[in-house]
Structure formats: structure tokens, C-alpha cells
Amino acid sequence: MLIKQKTKAFFLSSFLVSSAFFSQAHNVSAGYQKPDDPLVVQNLEQWQDLKFGLFMHWGTYSQWGIVESWSLCPEDESWTKRRPEHGKSYNEYVKNYENLQTTFNPVGFNPQKWADAVKKAGMKYVVFTTKHHDGFAMFDTQESDYKITSAKTPFSKNPKADVTKEIFNTFRKDGFKIGAYFSKPDWHSENYWWPYFPPKDRNVNYDPLKYPERWENFKKFTFNQLNEITSNYGKIDILWLDGGWVRPFKTIDPAVEWQKNIKLEQDIDMDKIGTMARKNQPGIIVVDRTVSGKWENYVTPEQTVPEHALSIPWESCITMGNSFSYVPNDKYKSSQKIIETLIKIISRGGNYLMNIAPGPNGDYDAIVYERLKEISGWMEKNQSAVFATRSAAPYHEGSFYYTQAKNGKTLNVFHIDDQSVYKAPQMLTFSIPENFKLKSLKVLGLNSKVSWKQKGNSIEIQLPEERTKLQYATVIQMTN
Incomplete structure (x- = not known):
């Protein structure tokens, strides 16, 4: 076409x-x-x-x-x-x-x-x-x-x-x-x-x-x-x-x-x-x-x-x-x-x-x-969160970037800091698509459980002390 x-x-x-x-x-x-x-x-x-x-x-x-x-x-x-x-x-x-x-x-x-x-x-x-x-x-x-x-x-x-x-x-x-x-x-x-x-x-x-x-x-x-x-x-x-x-x-x-x-x-x-x-x-x-x-x-x-x-x-x-x-x-x-x-x-x-x-x-x-x-x-x-994925709205908001599994059941949110050497913050707040019904959430590379809460289409997560070992980006993976 x-x-x-x-x-x-x-x-x-x-x-x-x-x-x-x-x-x-x-x-x-x-x-x-x-x-x-x-x-x-x-x-x-x-x-x-x-x-x-x-x-x-x-x-x-x-x-x-x-x-x-x-x-x-x-x-x-x-x-x-x-x-x-x-x-x-x-x-x-x-x-x-x-x-x-x-x-x-x-x-x-x-x-x-x-x-x-x-x-x-x-x-x-x-x-x-x-x-x-x-x-x-x-x-x-x-x-x-x-x-x-x-x-x-x-x-x-x-x-x-x-x-x-x-x-x-x-x-x-x-x-x-x-x-x-x-x-x-x-x-x-x-x-x-x-x-x-x-x-x-x-x-x-x-x-x-x-x-x-x-x-x-x-x-x-x-x-x-x-x-x-x-x-x-x-x-x-x-x-x-x-x-x-x-x-x-x-x-x-x-x-x-x-x-x-x-x-x-x-x-x-x-x-x-x-x-x-x-x-x-x-x-x-x-x-x-x-x-x-x-x-x-x-x-x-x-x-x-x-x-x-x-x-x-x-x-x-x-x-x-x-x-x-x-x-x-x-x-x-x-x-x-x-x-x-x-x-x-x-x-x-x-x-x-x-x-x-x-x-x-x-x-x-x-x-x-x-x-x-x-x-x-x-x-x-x-x-x-990288391979066999496709773009997902809202694509990019501030320091956050989005991909999704091709079946739409998994949403990945990447947090980066392209101004300096990456250090994962204690708290991250980002939005998710309206039609995405959040079932579970994890941060890839961390063994500790992550505390999170949802208000409307906004997600707020508290990262544990273990976050200091995250390099280059924080990757949040959520299931629908």
C-alpha cells in the first residue's frame, strides 16, 4: 500500500x-x-x-x-x-x-x-x-x-x-x-x-x-x-x-x-x-x-x-x-x-x-x-523486552520508552537517563495505555519484589536498594 x-x-x-x-x-x-x-x-x-x-x-x-x-x-x-x-x-x-x-x-x-x-x-x-x-x-x-x-x-x-x-x-x-x-x-x-x-x-x-x-x-x-x-x-x-x-x-x-x-x-x-x-x-x-x-x-x-x-x-x-x-x-x-x-x-x-x-x-x-x-x-x-516486540503507545514520554509483545499481553517500559551515567531512582512514575489492564509487574534483573500502585493510567513503583546494580536502564515488564 x-x-x-x-x-x-x-x-x-x-x-x-x-x-x-x-x-x-x-x-x-x-x-x-x-x-x-x-x-x-x-x-x-x-x-x-x-x-x-x-x-x-x-x-x-x-x-x-x-x-x-x-x-x-x-x-x-x-x-x-x-x-x-x-x-x-x-x-x-x-x-x-x-x-x-x-x-x-x-x-x-x-x-x-x-x-x-x-x-x-x-x-x-x-x-x-x-x-x-x-x-x-x-x-x-x-x-x-x-x-x-x-x-x-x-x-x-x-x-x-x-x-x-x-x-x-x-x-x-x-x-x-x-x-x-x-x-x-x-x-x-x-x-x-x-x-x-x-x-x-x-x-x-x-x-x-x-x-x-x-x-x-x-x-x-x-x-x-x-x-x-x-x-x-x-x-x-x-x-x-x-x-x-x-x-x-x-x-x-x-x-x-x-x-x-x-x-x-x-x-x-x-x-x-x-x-x-x-x-x-x-x-x-x-x-x-x-x-x-x-x-x-x-x-x-x-x-x-x-x-x-x-x-x-x-x-x-x-x-x-x-x-x-x-x-x-x-x-x-x-x-x-x-x-x-x-x-x-x-x-x-x-x-x-x-x-x-x-x-x-x-x-x-x-x-x-x-x-x-x-x-x-x-x-x-x-x-x-527487546526481541519479538513492537512499538506501543505512548511510545515515548519523558525518560520512558515503550515496547510490547506482539500479542499485546506484555508491556515493557524502559527508563533511561541519556544525560549522565545511569542510576536507577528510588521512585518511578509513568503512564500505561488505557486499554492495558495491569495484572503483574516486575523489574527485569532484580530478585527483590517491587512495590507498586496504580492510580488511573498512572503507575508508581518503589525500587528496592538492589536497584543500584541496574546498569544503563531500568526495564519494567507488565502483563495484561
């Missing part, structure tokens, strides 16, 4: 976007179309139960500790800046960047170590960057030699060289849903950035309508790579397509700032791609980011959390550090901030896809494992 046009302003104003990440900020599409394939609907419902997922941006760029791909883009923006030590001219920089393939050897790669840590922290699905905008394939494509399994890449000699296969097999074995990130634009492909012309910006650097054969070759190349991913890598639940400027020209929304710069037709034939993906992977969720319609099965705000509950499937992708890619000495968010973000997202009906970037050695920073262990402790006690 199409969202009515009058709701467009609400969707576009419902997000707080950090200017530091505007390079990759995506407005929520206003024309959401509910899938009609029963297998997709079922998969989407299951995905909405998962709530917490792992995103991983990883490629040769980790060796320089720079933003993923974007330094190749000839746009004068803060996120595309190049370091002079990597090349004095643009052409020299590109040559040196692409030469990173010959030194990429992440011998510390151990996906089981990742899976063990993030599973304990409550993550239940993974989305991995099989190919970013730079075109370097982290899978064994037959369409290009610019890949991790090429003889040019030292890691190709490692038995785990096809890291996409290793990651997918490992996480799938541990019960995760599997998502394949794939960039529609490919800045390494001569059929996207034709060497005859210099690249002008992130878009294709020639007119596809003037050179249809070259564009057709790019379409075939993209189709074939996605066919490889959806055919050769076991069961895949999500196809997560990035690079929303590669789209039919008629779908451009002039009200969206970054879409104003798309001047050329870049129709990649998503019907053909999506049909192939569904044939290879029945029920696969397709996320053609920012291109509303049949192939954007859920929307993906980036580095931002909505101010309001949304009635369509959505997921916020937010970094654990400041960067999507590995940066030495990155500043990682505290466990409290991560838990608060998770609570806000699920109270508004979304999923939290948290990005953790492996380094050039093939592992996470040590501090990442510390964060995951801390999150694990909280999740162990409070998971029943």
Missing part, C-alpha cells in the same frame, strides 16, 4: 541527521510499497523480530584507516578529502589506492570470534559489504580481477580468502539471518567511470542515453555479480543495495538535496535484478535504498534515529565508532549510549544495525570486544 503523499513531510521531518555524516545521510522514502509476496512478508516479519544486527564495512581502505571509498570521489566535501601522503595528484592517489589490493593480507581474520561476541550481545543478523563504491569485491567474483581472491592480493593464498563465504557460513551456522550489502555504483568499472572521461562526481561520468552499449555492459556486469552473490553463497535473507543515485531518472525527488545532483539516467533495471534475486533466494528482502517502490522493502535512515514511531519497516544503521570504516584510535560509543539508542529505536518500531569495522589485520579493536561484553550482560537480563 502506498503511503499517501500528505505523509511525506512527516517522514522527511521525523529524522535528526548528524551533519558530520551528511555524506551518507539518506532521507526516508515517502512512497513505501508493502510487498505482496507471502514469503517476503514472512521474512520481513521475522526480521522485525530480530531488532539488533551487525553491519560491517571492510575493504582494502582499512589499511590507510580512511573513509570507505569516498576519497576516490571528486567532490569537494569533508568526507572525500584525500591525504597528501597518499598521492599528490588525483590520478596518483587513485593509482595508490587501487594498489592497496597488492598489500591486503588480513591474517587475523576469524569470523567465529566475531560471531561469538556479537551473538552474546544480542545481535541476530549480519549485513556485510560484499562490494563498496570503490568496486573492490570481497567475494570471489568472476566479473573482475579487482577482488580479494585475485592472485594480486596476498590474502588470496589463505584458505579463508573468500571472506564473504566465510562470514556468511559462520554466522548462518550460529543462527543469524544473512544480509549482503552491495554497491550499485562501481567506481572501478570502466563501464561506470569510463576512462575516456575524468570522473566529475559520484555519478556515472558519461551519458548512458548517448552511449547505451556501455551502460548495457554495466547493467550486465552488475546483474552477473548479484547473480553470483545470490547463487553461490548459501541462503541469503537480505539484499542491501547502496548507492541510491543509481536509479531511474524519473524517481529523483528534487526535494532531497543530494538527489538534485543526479543529472543523468541511471536505470539499472531493478525489476530484472530483483526477479533474479527472488528466483535464487525465494523470500529475500530487497532493500534498494532511497528508491521507493517495489524493491525497497524496508527503509534505512543512517546515523540517525527517528523522533517518532513509524508504521513501516525500518532500520537505523549507526556506527559503534565515529566511522563506518576502520580508523585507528576511533572514538567508540559507550555501552550506555548503545543501549539507549537500541531502546529508542525499538520503541519507535525499528531495528538497530550497528556497524563495527574490522581493521587491516582482520579483527576488531580490543575496545569493541569490551563493549560487546558489557552489552551482553545487560541483554542477558532484559532480552525479553
Whole structure:
């Protein structure tokens, strides 16, 4: 069902976007179309139960500790800046960047170590960057030699060289849903950035309508790579397509700032791609980011959390550090901030896809494992209020956030303090929905009985001294 046009302003104003990440900020599409394939609907419902997922941006760029791909883009923006030590001219920089393939050897790669840590922290699905905008394939494509399994890449000699296969097999074995990130634009492909012309910006650097054969070759190349991913890598639940400027020209929304710069037709034939993906992977969720319609099965705000509950499937992708890619000495968010973000997202009906970037050695920073262990402790006690829940009115009141079991028989109320280190107060007062007939109440993580009383739709509870052991949030669970 199409969202009515009058709701467009609400969707576009419902997000707080950090200017530091505007390079990759995506407005929520206003024309959401509910899938009609029963297998997709079922998969989407299951995905909405998962709530917490792992995103991983990883490629040769980790060796320089720079933003993923974007330094190749000839746009004068803060996120595309190049370091002079990597090349004095643009052409020299590109040559040196692409030469990173010959030194990429992440011998510390151990996906089981990742899976063990993030599973304990409550993550239940993974989305991995099989190919970013730079075109370097982290899978064994037959369409290009610019890949991790090429003889040019030292890691190709490692038995785990096809890291996409290793990651997918490992996480799938541990019960995760599997998502394949794939960039529609490919800045390494001569059929996207034709060497005859210099690249002008992130878009294709020639007119596809003037050179249809070259564009057709790019379409075939993209189709074939996605066919490889959806055919050769076991069961895949999500196809997560990035690079929303590669789209039919008629779908451009002039009200969206970054879409104003798309001047050329870049129709990649998503019907053909999506049909192939569904044939290879029945029920696969397709996320053609920012291109509303049949192939954007859920929307993906980036580095931002909505101010309001949304009635369509959505997921916020937010970094654990400041960067999507590995940066030495990155500043990682505290466990409290991560838990608060998770609570806000699920109270508004979304999923939290948290990005953790492996380094050039093939592992996470040590501090990442510390964060995951801390999150694990909280999740162990409070998971029943997180997973397989949906948003519940009043959604958010002051410091309180609400979720409910899908059957409506359990209401969860989270109390947080996002201004300082959390300390559970002695008394908490909050409201409950009028139609909720309170039968029992408990505070998750406490063994002591909790004293409470109800006056109308207002609940007042007295927390025992044991409350001092509550970390990050107090979670009250009530039955109807």
C-alpha cells in the first residue's frame, strides 16, 4: 500500500541527521510499497523480530584507516578529502589506492570470534559489504580481477580468502539471518567511470542515453555479480543495495538535496535484478535504498534515529565508532549510549544495525570486544523486552520508552537517563495505555519484589536498594 503523499513531510521531518555524516545521510522514502509476496512478508516479519544486527564495512581502505571509498570521489566535501601522503595528484592517489589490493593480507581474520561476541550481545543478523563504491569485491567474483581472491592480493593464498563465504557460513551456522550489502555504483568499472572521461562526481561520468552499449555492459556486469552473490553463497535473507543515485531518472525527488545532483539516467533495471534475486533466494528482502517502490522493502535512515514511531519497516544503521570504516584510535560509543539508542529505536518500531569495522589485520579493536561484553550482560537480563516486540503507545514520554509483545499481553517500559551515567531512582512514575489492564509487574534483573500502585493510567513503583546494580536502564515488564 502506498503511503499517501500528505505523509511525506512527516517522514522527511521525523529524522535528526548528524551533519558530520551528511555524506551518507539518506532521507526516508515517502512512497513505501508493502510487498505482496507471502514469503517476503514472512521474512520481513521475522526480521522485525530480530531488532539488533551487525553491519560491517571492510575493504582494502582499512589499511590507510580512511573513509570507505569516498576519497576516490571528486567532490569537494569533508568526507572525500584525500591525504597528501597518499598521492599528490588525483590520478596518483587513485593509482595508490587501487594498489592497496597488492598489500591486503588480513591474517587475523576469524569470523567465529566475531560471531561469538556479537551473538552474546544480542545481535541476530549480519549485513556485510560484499562490494563498496570503490568496486573492490570481497567475494570471489568472476566479473573482475579487482577482488580479494585475485592472485594480486596476498590474502588470496589463505584458505579463508573468500571472506564473504566465510562470514556468511559462520554466522548462518550460529543462527543469524544473512544480509549482503552491495554497491550499485562501481567506481572501478570502466563501464561506470569510463576512462575516456575524468570522473566529475559520484555519478556515472558519461551519458548512458548517448552511449547505451556501455551502460548495457554495466547493467550486465552488475546483474552477473548479484547473480553470483545470490547463487553461490548459501541462503541469503537480505539484499542491501547502496548507492541510491543509481536509479531511474524519473524517481529523483528534487526535494532531497543530494538527489538534485543526479543529472543523468541511471536505470539499472531493478525489476530484472530483483526477479533474479527472488528466483535464487525465494523470500529475500530487497532493500534498494532511497528508491521507493517495489524493491525497497524496508527503509534505512543512517546515523540517525527517528523522533517518532513509524508504521513501516525500518532500520537505523549507526556506527559503534565515529566511522563506518576502520580508523585507528576511533572514538567508540559507550555501552550506555548503545543501549539507549537500541531502546529508542525499538520503541519507535525499528531495528538497530550497528556497524563495527574490522581493521587491516582482520579483527576488531580490543575496545569493541569490551563493549560487546558489557552489552551482553545487560541483554542477558532484559532480552525479553527487546526481541519479538513492537512499538506501543505512548511510545515515548519523558525518560520512558515503550515496547510490547506482539500479542499485546506484555508491556515493557524502559527508563533511561541519556544525560549522565545511569542510576536507577528510588521512585518511578509513568503512564500505561488505557486499554492495558495491569495484572503483574516486575523489574527485569532484580530478585527483590517491587512495590507498586496504580492510580488511573498512572503507575508508581518503589525500587528496592538492589536497584543500584541496574546498569544503563531500568526495564519494567507488565502483563495484561
